[in-house]
Amino acid sequence: MISARILPEVGSTFLNVLRRYAEALRSNEGKLMLYGVDAKLHAQLARSGLLQFLGPENVFLETPRLGEALDSAAEAARVWLEQAASSRT
Numbered sequence: 001m002i003s004a005r006i007l008p009e010v011g012s013t014f015l016n017v018l019r020r021y022a023e024a025l026r027s028n029e030g031k032l033m034l035y036g037v038d039a040k041l042h043a044q045l046a047r048s049g050l051l052q053f054l055g056p057e058n059v060f061l062e063t064p065r066l067g068e069a070l071d072s073a074a075e076a077a078r079v080w081l082e083q084a085a086s087s088r089t
Contacts, residue, residue, distance in 0.1 A: 001074070018034075034073075035059075036062045045059060
């Protein structure tokens with residue numbers, strides 16, 4: 001999981017880095033999740049196609065309540081890890 005709250009203005013180079021990182025994770029049976037994503041970054045992800053590539057369910061929007069997006073992402077990650085573990089057995 002990566003916190004988007006700490007990201008400065010995001011350009012196409014950084015979006016390409018995120019895509020390559022997500023591809024590397026995927027090739028090793030992993031998954032990239034972003035949390036704390038603001039409306040501007042969400043729009044950039046959508047325009048670039050990265051939102052669809054990551055899966056909208058793996059991008060957690062920022063909320064007024066501190067930690068809420070992190071909590072949601074952590075719960076989604078926990079569920080995904082449990083499902084991945086049970087599918088390997």
